[in-house]
Structure formats: structure tokens, C-alpha cells
Amino acid sequence: MIEFVLNNKLIKTDANAGMTLIDFIRSEQQLKGTKIGCREGDCGACTVLVGSLNNKDILYKSITSCISPLGNAHGKHIVTVEGINLEDRLNTVQIALKNNNATQCGFCTPGFVMSLIGLGLQNILVSKEDAIKAISGNICRCTGYKSIEKSAYQIYDKLTKMPFSNRLNWLVDNSYLPNYFLAIADKLKKIKNHTPADIEGVLVAGGTDLYVQNADALAEADVNLVYQSQQLAGITFYKDRCIVGAETTVSDLFYNDAMLTYFPDIRNFLKLVSSEPIRNMATIAGNFVNASPIGDLTIFFLALNASITLQNKSHSLRTILLKDFYKGYKKLDLKPDEHIVNIAFNVPKVKYKFNFEKVSKRTHLDIASVNSAIQMSVSNNKVDFVYFSLGGVAPVPFYLTETCQFLTGKTLSVEILKEATQILQQEIKPISDVRGDETYKRLLARQLFYAHFLKLFPKTFQILELVN
Ligand SMILES: Cc1cc2nc3c(=O)[nH]c(=O)nc-3n(C[C@H](O)[C@H](O)[C@H](O)COP(=O)(O)OP(=O)(O)OC[C@H]3O[C@@H](n4cnc5c(N)ncnc54)[C@H](O)[C@@H]3O)c2cc1C
Ligand code: FES
Ligand code: FES
Numbered sequence: 001m002i003e004f005v006l007n008n009k010l011i012k013t014d015a016n017a018g019m020t021l022i023d024f025i026r027s028e029q030q031l032k033g034t035k036i037g038c039r040e041g042d043c044g045a046c047t048v049l050v051g052s053l054n055n056k057d058i059l060y061k062s063i064t065s066c067i068s069p070l071g072n073a074h075g076k077h078i079v080t081v082e083g084i085n086l087e088d089r090l091n092t093v094q095i096a097l098k099n100n101n102a103t104q105c106g107f108c109t110p111g112f113v114m115s116l117i118g119l120g121l122q123n124i125l126v127s128k129e130d131a132i133k134a135i136s137g138n139i140c141r142c143t144g145y146k147s148i149e150k151s152a153y154q155i156y157d158k159l160t161k162m163p164f165s166n167r168l169n170w171l172v173d174n175s176y177l178p179n180y181f182l183a184i185a186d187k188l189k190k191i192k193n194h195t196p197a198d199i200e201g202v203l204v205a206g207g208t209d210l211y212v213q214n215a216d217a218l219a220e221a222d223v224n225l226v227y228q229s230q231q232l233a234g235i236t237f238y239k240d241r242c243i244v245g246a247e248t249t250v251s252d253l254f255y256n257d258a259m260l261t262y263f264p265d266i267r268n269f270l271k272l273v274s275s276e277p278i279r280n281m282a283t284i285a286g287n288f289v290n291a292s293p294i295g296d297l298t299i300f301f302l303a304l305n306a307s308i309t310l311q312n313k314s315h316s317l318r319t320i321l322l323k324d325f326y327k328g329y330k331k332l333d334l335k336p337d338e339h340i341v342n343i344a345f346n347v348p349k350v351k352y353k354f355n356f357e358k359v360s361k362r363t364h365l366d367i368a369s370v371n372s373a374i375q376m377s378v379s380n381n382k383v384d385f386v387y388f389s390l391g392g393v394a395p396v397p398f399y400l401t402e403t404c405q406f407l408t409g410k411t412l413s414v415e416i417l418k419e420a421t422q423i424l425q426q427e428i429k430p431i432s433d434v435r436g437d438e439t440y441k442r443l444l445a446r447q448l449f450y451a452h453f454l455k456l457f458p459k460t461f462q463i464l465e466l467v468n
Pocket of ligand 2: 423
């Protein structure tokens with residue numbers, strides 16, 4: 001039995017946990033305000049909010065309901081566009097969009113409204129850019145962007161007046177949300193067993209890869225939903241190791257304060273991964289097992305020399321390096337009865353340097369043509385160690401063993417970097433595809449390698465010396 005609160009209504013359903021949330025909302029509950037555009041997580045027309053109990057508060061985030069399994073809603077508050085209407089007037093977000101003429105066809109509007117309500121409910125507001133980040137997963141096809149952007153900034157300006165405590169009360173008092181939101185936490189507390197029982201079936205985490213590929217089959221299939229498993233969640237630090245639960249999402253990494261301490265640029269890196277609602281669903285293990293040669297998180301963790309721990313049905317554990325997980329195109333060192341439990345890496349010391357780069361056709365909400373990450377320690381200009389990864393240049397997310405070996409112990413200079421790029425070019429095997437031909441990808445691989453050094457050692461290297 002799946003149990004959750006949909007707007008202000010308690011739902012108890014025996015529907016198959018693998019069906020999509022959007023189909024449940026529209027077909028079973030007849031709530032047609034949430035629209036279907038692409039069914040691939042790309043357009044944001046189906047955006048809803050998911051609220052999860054966190055002590056006595058509820059944390060809300062936006063998701064695309066077209067690629068989210070119904071079962072992941074268990075124990076949550078699901079909010080559709082019908083659930084944010086006030087009784088007798090438009091809410092503050094709706095008024096901002098209306099006053100700026102930011103709705104033209106109106107089809108995409110429910111998604112924009114939900115994302116901007118989500119902006120008010122998110123846990124931190126840092127800068128105006130957050131307003132754009134909130135709608136990074138919403139597409140408007142009829143060129144209404146400037147007026148939508150203007151509305152988003154106006155909403156952001158108003159939200160900056162929100163106090164740090166009693167935020168839900170403030171949002172209700174300031175006409176963002178209807179009153180019933182204040183009673184939702186008590187309703188969620190009454191729902192027992194927030195984790196659906198383990199069942200045999202297709203292992204699904206956030207669903208952002210699986211549902212794009214196979215939503216129809218999954219709607220009928222038995223699914224093993226691991227997304228809410230407490231054992232697979234959380235980011236912990238033990239001595240000099242950081243251990244990250246397999247089902248940690250990109251947003252969990254984004255908002256983790258300790259990660260920000262060790263990787264001061266992490267939020268800029270992660271903003272390049274998909275869009276806000278996808279980051280709220282997409283897990284690290286899902287990224288690793290999808291095994292895309294351009295998986296951003298895989299490239300990121302390869303450069304941390306991360307290891308993964310796998311568990312089988314008899315609860316036996318084994319740990320391997322992430323770089324040894326990939327055996328060929330979509331071939332993994334993963335047995336049918338195994339799943340990933342966690343990912344671990346050495347906490348970077350202050351003097352270590354880390355950088356991530358991604359080139360795609362669009363800056364946001366696009367997968368990479370080539371992406372890359374590097375971690376290194378350099379003392380007196382000499383490389384103590386280096387871990388370097390490149391995506392989109394081989395059948396697997398690629399760790400450059402030979403280039404790293406070459407650089408280790410070397411004194412950094414323009415000549416050494418140029419020599420390293422020759423080894424790099426021998427190691428990689430890019431193919432021509434829709435994201436660029438082989439020559440272009442080879443050029444990108446070189447440029448991203450240089451970009452790491454230009455960013456990490458701005459006083460030592462100049463772009464013209466490297467490329468000439
Ligand atoms: C619109 C859109 C944009 C995207 N943009 C990007 C992008 O910019 N960069 C990028 O890298 N990716 C992107 N993706 C791909 C996707 O979001 C990521 O790969 C994501 O990390 C997958 O995680 P998930 O939890 O959703 O995986 P799922 O779809 O739930 O699962 C993927 C695979 O992992 C397996 N799996 C999940 N957890 C475990 C586990 N613990 N043990 C063993 N197997 C497991 C599943 O069985 C399945 O085979 C995008 C996807 C969409 C829809
Ligand atoms: S329908 Fe386009 S993101 Fe869901
Ligand atoms: S207002 Fe709907 S596509 Fe632009």
C-alpha cells in the first residue's frame with residue numbers, strides 16, 4: 001500500500017508502485033493541471049513539489065512527475081498546481097507571472113508556477129541566480145522568457161524578506177500558499193513505514209535514467225524502490241574518509257555544507273548537471289550504473305579516486321575502485337544480485353586542488369560533449385599525485401592512467417603539459433556522434449586538460465603559451 005498526502009488529501013492506493021506519478025495524478029486523481037510535454041524530464045510541464053518530513057519541518061523540492069515512480073511518493077506531501085491555489089484570489093507567484101504577461105500559451109505555466117513556489121520553499125536563498133536556477137528545468141517554447149525571468153526576480157526580491165524560522169507561516173501569511181500547508185507535517189507523521197517493503201524487481205532509484213528509457217514497461221513491472229532507503233542515504237565523514245550513501249542525490253551534494261568546505265566551487269560544478277528538478281531526483285549510484293561515458297558524477301568521483309562498496313543478497317560486501325567498475329561500453333563489474341551501498345573517497349586536504357569542466361551544446365540542462373575532472377597535489381611546483389578523468393572520449397567514463405603516471409613526480413611547466421597532452425591523445429578513443437566528431441572531441445579533451453591548469457595555477461600558466 002502506497003500512502004501519501006496529495007495536496008490536502010490523504011491517498012492510500014494499491015496502484016503499481018512503478019507507474020509514473022504524473023499518470024496517477026492525471027488519470028487516477030483527475031488532476032489535469034499538471035501537464036505532459038516531453039515525458040523525458042526535459043520540459044518541466046509536469047513539475048510538482050515533494051515535501052519530506054525532516055524532524056518537525058517539511059523540506060520541499062521540485063521534481064518532474066513524468067519520470068518519477070509513484071512508489072517514491074510514499075510518506076511524502078505531493079503538491080500539484082491545484083494544491084497551491086488560494087480560495088478567493090491568485091497567489092503571489094501567479095500574480096507576478098500575470099502582471100508581467102509571462103503566460104502566453106499557458107501550457108508550460110503550471111510548471112513555472114510550481115518551480116517558483118519551490119523557490120520559496122527551498123532551504124537556502126543565496127543570490128538572485130537562485131530564481132533562475134529554480135526554473136532551470138522549465139522550457140517555454142513561445143519566447144516568453146524575458147517576462148518569466150522578470151517575474152522570477154520579483155518573486156525572489158519578495159522572498160528575501162522571509163525570516164529564517166517559521167518560513168511556512170510566512171509563506172501562508174504572504175499569500176504564497178494556502179493555509180492547509182500548516183497541518184501537513186502532522187498528517188505525514190501519521191503515515192507508517194516511510195520505506196516501502198523491499199521486493200524483487202527492477203532496482204529503481206530516482207528513475208531519471210530508467211523512466212526516460214522505459215516508462216511504459218516499468219508502469220507494469222515489479223520495482224525495487226531504493227530511493228528512500230535510510231541505509232543508502234547520507235554523507236558522513238569518518239577520520240580522513242568521506243562516505244556518501246549510494247542514493248544521495250545531486251542536490252544533497254549541492255546543499256551539503258561539508259562538501260562546500262572541501263570543494264568551494266562544487267555548486268558551480270553541479271549547476272552544470274541537468275536541471276533543478278532532475279538534480280533533486282538523480283542519485284550518484286544511478287549515474288554510476290547507467291554507465292554513460294559522459295556521466296557527470298562519474299567523472300567527478302573518478303577524479304577523487306573514489307571506491308564503491310557493493311552488497312549482494314547474502315549481505316556480503318566487497319569494495320572496488322570506481323575506475324575498475326567499468327569493463328566496456330555499459331559493461332560493469334556488478335553481479336545481478338548486487339547493488340551499490342556507498343561511495344567513499346579521501347577527504348581532500350587543504351593544499352589539494354580539484355576542478356571540474358564540462359562542455360555541452362547548451363550551458364544548462366544538457367549532457368556533455370566532453371567533461372573532465374582533476375584532483376592533484378603539488379609541492380614546490382612538483383606533482384605529488386594526480387587523478388584525472390575525461391568523459392565522452394571512450395566507451396566508458398575514462399580514467400587516464402598513463403597521463404597521470406606521466407605527470408606524477410614531474411615539475412609543472414608548459415613543456416610538460418604539452419607532452420602530457422600527447423600521452424592523453426594516445427590514451428583516448430573518442431568516436432564521432434551527435435555531440436561532436438572525433439577531431440572536435442580530441443580538441444575538447446586537450447582544452448579541458450589545459451583549462452584545469454589555467455584555473456588551478458593562474459599565475460603559472462597563460463592560455464597562449466599552452467595553445468601555441
Ligand atoms: C532531463 C535530464 C537531464 C539529465 N542531465 C544529465 C546531466 O547533465 N549529466 C548527467 O550525468 N546525467 C544527466 N541525466 C541522467 C540522470 O539524471 C543521471 O544519470 C542520474 O544520476 C541517474 O540517477 P537515478 O537515481 O535517477 O537513476 P535510475 O534511473 O533510478 O537508475 C539508473 C540505473 O542505476 C541503477 N541503480 C540505481 N541505484 C543503484 C544502486 N544503489 N545499486 C545498483 N544499481 C543502482 C538502476 O537499476 C538503473 O540501472 C539527465 C537525465 C534527464 C532525464
Ligand atoms: S513532461 Fe516534460 S518534463 Fe515531464
Ligand atoms: S507560455 Fe507556454 S510555451 Fe511559453
